[in-house]
Amino acid sequence: APTVRVGYIPVLGSAPLFVMDGEHWLKDAGIDMQLIRFQSGPQAIQALAAGKIDAYVAGVLPLLQARAHGVNVKVVASAAIEELEVMARGPLAEGLPETPSQPIEGAALKQRFDDFARTSGRKAKIGAQPLGSVPDSMLRYWLKARNDLDPAQTADIVGVDLDAEQQAFLAGAVDAAVLREPTLTLVRHRLPQARILATGHDMMPGQPGSVLAILNEDAPDRAAWKDRFLAAFVRATDLLSHSPDEAVPYVRGALAGGMLPVAIVQESLRASASHYVSDPASIVESVTKLQDFEVQSGLLHAPQPVADLFDLESYRRLGK
Amino acid sequence: MDMAMPETGARTGGESDTTMVRLSNIGLSHDRGRSFILRGVDLSIGKGQFVALLGPSGVGKSTLLRVIMGLTPPSEGTVTLTAPASPLGRSTALVFQDAKLMPWRTVRQNVELGLEGIGLSRAERHARAMASLELVGLADKADRWPRQLSGGQRQRVGVARALTVEPDLLLMDEPFGALDAITRSSLQDELLRIWAQTHKTVLFVTHDIDEALILADRIIVLSGHPASVRGDFMVGPRPRDRAAPATQALVERLKALIAGEPDPGERPAYWQASEI
Amino acid sequence: MDMAMPETGARTGGESDTTMVRLSNIGLSHDRGRSFILRGVDLSIGKGQFVALLGPSGVGKSTLLRVIMGLTPPSEGTVTLTAPASPLGRSTALVFQDAKLMPWRTVRQNVELGLEGIGLSRAERHARAMASLELVGLADKADRWPRQLSGGQRQRVGVARALTVEPDLLLMDEPFGALDAITRSSLQDELLRIWAQTHKTVLFVTHDIDEALILADRIIVLSGHPASVRGDFMVGPRPRDRAAPATQALVERLKALIAGEPDPGERPAYWQASEI
Amino acid sequence: MKPDSKSLTRLGLGVIGLVVLFGVWEAAVRLGWVPAGLLPAPSSLGPAWLEEVRNGAWQAAIRDSLTHYLLGLVIGTVLGALVGLLCGAVGVLDALLAGVVRVLRPIPGLAWVPFAILWFGLNTAGATFVIAISVFWINFYAAYGAVQSIDPDLYEVAAAFGHGGFFGRLTKVVLPASAPGLLAGLRTGLGQAWMSVVAAELFGVPGIGARMMQASSLLATDLVVVYMLTMALLYALTDMLFMVVRRRLLGWQG
Amino acid sequence: MKPDSKSLTRLGLGVIGLVVLFGVWEAAVRLGWVPAGLLPAPSSLGPAWLEEVRNGAWQAAIRDSLTHYLLGLVIGTVLGALVGLLCGAVGVLDALLAGVVRVLRPIPGLAWVPFAILWFGLNTAGATFVIAISVFWINFYAAYGAVQSIDPDLYEVAAAFGHGGFFGRLTKVVLPASAPGLLAGLRTGLGQAWMSVVAAELFGVPGIGARMMQASSLLATDLVVVYMLTMALLYALTDMLFMVVRRRLLGWQG
Numbered sequence A: 001a002p003t004v005r006v007g008y009i010p011v012l013g014s015a016p017l018f019v020m021d022g023e024h025w026l027k028d029a030g031i032d033m034q035l036i037r038f039q040s041g042p043q044a045i046q047a048l049a050a051g052k053i054d055a056y057v058a059g060v061l062p063l064l065q066a067r068a069h070g071v072n073v074k075v076v077a078s079a080a081i082e083e084l085e086v087m088a089r090g091p092l093a094e095g096l097p098e099t100p101s102q103p104i105e106g107a108a109l110k111q112r113f114d115d116f117a118r119t120s121g122r123k124a125k126i127g128a129q130p131l132g133s134v135p136d137s138m139l140r141y142w143l144k145a146r147n148d149l150d151p152a153q154t155a156d157i158v159g160v161d162l163d164a165e166q167q168a169f170l171a172g173a174v175d176a177a178v179l180r181e182p183t184l185t186l187v188r189h190r191l192p193q194a195r196i197l198a199t200g201h202d203m204m205p206g207q208p209g210s211v212l213a214i215l216n217e218d219a220p221d222r223a224a225w226k227d228r229f230l231a232a233f234v235r236a237t238d239l240l241s242h243s244p245d246e247a248v249p250y251v252r253g254a255l256a257g258g259m260l261p262v263a264i265v266q267e268s269l270r271a272s273a274s275h276y277v278s279d280p281a282s283i284v285e286s287v288t289k290l291q292d293f294e295v296q297s298g299l300l301h302a303p304q305p306v307a308d309l310f311d312l313e314s315y316r317r318l319g320k
Numbered sequence B, C: 001m002d003m004a005m006p007e008t009g010a011r012t013g014g015e016s017d018t019t020m021v022r023l024s025n026i027g028l029s030h031d032r033g034r035s036f037i038l039r040g041v042d043l044s045i046g047k048g049q050f051v052a053l054l055g056p057s058g059v060g061k062s063t064l065l066r067v068i069m070g071l072t073p074p075s076e077g078t079v080t081l082t083a084p085a086s087p088l089g090r091s092t093a094l095v096f097q098d099a100k101l102m103p104w105r106t107v108r109q110n111v112e113l114g115l116e117g118i119g120l121s122r123a124e125r126h127a128r129a130m131a132s133l134e135l136v137g138l139a140d141k142a143d144r145w146p147r148q149l150s151g152g153q154r155q156r157v158g159v160a161r162a163l164t165v166e167p168d169l170l171l172m173d174e175p176f177g178a179l180d181a182i183t184r185s186s187l188q189d190e191l192l193r194i195w196a197q198t199h200k201t202v203l204f205v206t207h208d209i210d211e212a213l214i215l216a217d218r219i220i221v222l223s224g225h226p227a228s229v230r231g232d233f234m235v236g237p238r239p240r241d242r243a244a245p246a247t248q249a250l251v252e253r254l255k256a257l258i259a260g261e262p263d264p265g266e267r268p269a270y271w272q273a274s275e276i
Numbered sequence D, E: 001m002k003p004d005s006k007s008l009t010r011l012g013l014g015v016i017g018l019v020v021l022f023g024v025w026e027a028a029v030r031l032g033w034v035p036a037g038l039l040p041a042p043s044s045l046g047p048a049w050l051e052e053v054r055n056g057a058w059q060a061a062i063r064d065s066l067t068h069y070l071l072g073l074v075i076g077t078v079l080g081a082l083v084g085l086l087c088g089a090v091g092v093l094d095a096l097l098a099g100v101v102r103v104l105r106p107i108p109g110l111a112w113v114p115f116a117i118l119w120f121g122l123n124t125a126g127a128t129f130v131i132a133i134s135v136f137w138i139n140f141y142a143a144y145g146a147v148q149s150i151d152p153d154l155y156e157v158a159a160a161f162g163h164g165g166f167f168g169r170l171t172k173v174v175l176p177a178s179a180p181g182l183l184a185g186l187r188t189g190l191g192q193a194w195m196s197v198v199a200a201e202l203f204g205v206p207g208i209g210a211r212m213m214q215a216s217s218l219l220a221t222d223l224v225v226v227y228m229l230t231m232a233l234l235y236a237l238t239d240m241l242f243m244v245v246r247r248r249l250l251g252w253q254g
């Protein structure tokens, strides 16, 4: 049986992998899957460049960098959209409703940051991940492109490791942070006074997130598993969006290593259900926007045509 | 002035105006009492006395000096030193058998060791150290490292280091052992001169009976296993005639005692000055 | 047999059947020629000779032994050793002035040092080391660490270490300096016995003229600054009468030469055996 | 004082130190000096630990990490000490490597990860490599420093007794004389290797470090602390074992 | 051999070593032993470096990282050496801390990050703290080991000349006698601190490490290597400076 080495990052966007595995769909299809965990998309890209993994399930933006450096990797499916949200605490969260009702935009958002600066005598600090990661780009996009706020004027953006970002938020070293599930649910339980400042949709409608990408997908050895693997992945995405509760044991076991209470896993899966979208075509436009934004802000030096990043054909062949 | 406390290993200050060191029933073991190096050592040294300590190699002479200096607590018995408040104060100084210079200090800095921390200025320390080095003939080597010295030179630095602090009690462990006859003899003269001028108390370990006869008022023999004081002789006024029959007889007795044989000459406990 | 090459610092093997060590015009400087410790040292030592080397403290006696041993290359002149292919081979052994035991080896292991790597079995090494320790009276201390020995005991271990390898040329740097008269005298006897039995060549540094007279066939005086050979005397058959006038005269000449004074007795270059 | 009572006193003092440490920690959490959620009280760790033991994750993590740890430690220590000894003892080698060492030395463990991936793949060998690197340098410098401060007289003694060649100097002088320094380096490495286990398991090789990071990204701070204490326990064991070996090897220091 | 010609030989050998290193590296890239994109050839680094210099990022990164480096190094070295010396010299303290040390020692730099954040926030102090921790342990063990192997005779000499008290032992024996060991630890720490700069700047403080990670996320391997070589250069400078100081302090070793 062919072995597929899949690099992933420990967020709910990678949940389809655990479902496929838990439901034995791959085993039934005669495929062995080896899961390799990375701390971030950029880290997994290095393994991709070295040919040490065959498939990748993490944020889509690092793939742009990989292609710009000549790595032949293609997105064959989306996993989730609108994953990232901005969560605030302390003065910056003051007066926000417990569950987000309507987006805070433009002038209202500016007012909030200005008020914060006035009362605390400094700019707000927002935690994200390093430059080039999806969270960092999304945050800047939200401020600049969506709300016409100069990121540098509005806030201090600190790009740190995923762990450090969470810890900084819990310790109050930052006033807001760009987070995704299951952290959002966890933080809500640890810090009941934390509030959502912008939902995934607010940041960018159809915000692209985790994707399934394959290295050298046209290589002859890929034929042995590519289509069946993709089919299982898409099936798992569907399950997650329609019956999140069924996925709880798989996600709790694989992603959380059995560390999280069932209730938390369940709550975060339910909150994410609507975000599982597998059609890669649905994110082409938003990725193009983000790439343009990265080029504008000088992050990306050798932009490749976005269309080349995607292989929409394989998904279409599934007959969805 | 304190009274000696008869506890094991106790050290007390003071005793009488005329006793500088008093050892009562000293025992020393390195293996928690299974075997003893020294045992039942009783000894009083009067102020201003120049005492030579003789004994075979490995008998415990250095060990005894270390006990008096307070570097090794005795396993049994008491050590009583007069005057010095702190037994490690500058009122006592020791010339180690193998010099034991600090390798990271220059010759002069080694000599200054005992002068540090007693409120002397840099210049005073310097001057006193240089004077001592002059005495042992090494003023020109003041800025050398110890490793750049010959064996005899190192030993002389050890002597200078002890003399510099002008101690009341001077303990010397074979200080001239590595010196040629001429250098040795001039240092012996210096030592006697200093002793005569300052009335220091000196306890001088040597393996050389002639040296003991040249220098000491009193000669003590440490012998046996475990070692104890096996002979204790007062010697007459200097200079001594090495060829005199009385001296020859004393030498024979000392040799026998050092060898652990019974004392051949059953004379009175103290060998009187008049006999030599 | 090679010819001595007259290059600076060169060491060559062999020379004649009767010469063991030949030093030609040796000079040694520690500061690249600005000042010299030794200069113009010329010396031949015949096979089987027992040579004593006298000289004041710091003159360069130890340095000369180190040059002969090959531990320090001379700045000038040549050293020629007969027979030993490697100058550091076991055909030569050195007793260091301050014992220099390896602190991580037990007494026995220290003595075995020179026996390692010459194809002896463990048991043979052990036996030879124990025999040497027996000789110096330390067989019962075989399993001690060096730090657990007295000064004289350490020195005797150094002697045992050198004797164990049964060298053709034995260099000894004040080997009995820290020993009492009795221990020293018994070791002197042992050394003479071994020498008489095996016809080793011995170069023996001492600061004790009497010791030189007891042991040596020939006495050499190193003196001056820079040091060179200032006296070279053949001594008559053993035992020597220390009280004989000829001996007394020799002692006076040696003392003068060591002190750097002119030779008082203008006798023929070699002090003949018959004169003592 | 008998040896027993002395080592008992030592042990007692050590326990007092630990009690103070855990007491202050417990107090810090109870009195709210530390924000909730960032650090759990030591008294609350039991259930989390029991759960990990019950599902076997704890034992598996220990088994995996011990493998990386021991392999990395041995390889890094042996190579580091060897190269350090050689550089310290052989002038030419030292000069030749002086520049190379200075280029390679500051490369952080994290920067080696891509090369570990490249050369060894995403497996135990990669994790071992990262641990070995960190231990290598510590032992390298410890060995180098130890050789540099050997008393030159000892070489003379060896030379005077037929051990003047390279091998003789090495076995009769360099190794035994630098043993205290080497062992000090080894001891530093014992801890450094545990510190590196986390970095080594950054890229998905299972073990204590991986589990700790996983727990950390899930904000399961109680498990993070459980694994931190697990490492402490394993370290304490290796360190105590080391001290026994050290006492035997350096008995001559008394 | 004159001193000049000797140190010239050393320098020459060092250059040869570096030439071999860079030659092998260049060859590895040119001959395709390393996959393209993972490691750039040294010959291709010039433009990337020039660009960084031109836009000032290089100078700014050096300035920032040097600040963390020096602060962390000084704090970690001073505290580590001090606590190590004290533990080595004072039996009671050693016993008291024996357990605590074993708990704290294996905690990896990354695990300290939350506490750095908590105590110092996401700023220079936090980065300094992480560097200081890594340097602390190295110096702690080096100092401890150095004190443990001091010849006990030296204490006796000091005691015999009036320096038998704690302070006298410390200044007259412990400090000078352990200097070679302390300096070996300091030297190991010099490199360790650079290795830790990357981990320290993980939490958003600008500097070489942050810039390196940023470049690494963007797969700009040429910049990663430029900054790695920058660290090598800075390390080589600090290490050479250190060697000069060492030679002065340990002149007595000859």
Ligand SMILES: Nc1ncnc2c1ncn2[C@@H]1O[C@H](COP(=O)(O)OP(=O)(O)OP(=O)(O)O)[C@@H](O)[C@H]1O
Pocket (backbone or CB within 6 Å): B030, B037, B055, B056, B057, B058, B059, B060, B061, B062, B063, B064, B097, B207, C147, C148, C149, C150, C151, C152, C153, C178, C180
């Ligand atoms: N740490 C130790 N452990 C065990 N025995 C020791 C220790 N130190 C010294 N000894 C033993 O104690 C005895 C006395 O030693 P000491 O140094 O006092 O002798 P000494 O009379 O000074 O001899 P020497 O004239 O040779 O210097 C010796 O037999 C020695 O082996």
Ligand SMILES: Nc1ncnc2c1ncn2[C@@H]1O[C@H](COP(=O)(O)OP(=O)(O)OP(=O)(O)O)[C@@H](O)[C@H]1O
Pocket (backbone or CB within 6 Å): B147, B148, B149, B150, B151, B152, B153, B178, B180, C030, C037, C055, C056, C057, C058, C059, C060, C061, C062, C063, C064, C097
């Ligand atoms: N490394 C060195 N650097 C400079 N001078 C040195 C060095 N080693 C020894 N000396 C000097 O060389 C001279 C000769 O030393 P050596 O040890 O040979 O004397 P020695 O005749 O053996 O004296 P002693 O009888 O005191 O042992 C001494 O004056 C000494 O100070």
Ligand SMILES: O=[N+]([O-])[O-]
Pocket (backbone or CB within 6 Å): A009, A040, A041, A042, A058, A059, A060, A061, A062, A129, A132, A133, A134, A135
């Ligand atoms: O998935 N990312 O961390 O970009």
Ligand SMILES: [Mg+2]
Pocket (backbone or CB within 6 Å): B061, B062, B063, B097, B173, C150, C151, C152
């Ligand atoms: Mg002695």
Ligand SMILES: [Mg+2]
Pocket (backbone or CB within 6 Å): B150, B151, B152, C061, C062, C063, C097, C173
């Ligand atoms: Mg000498």
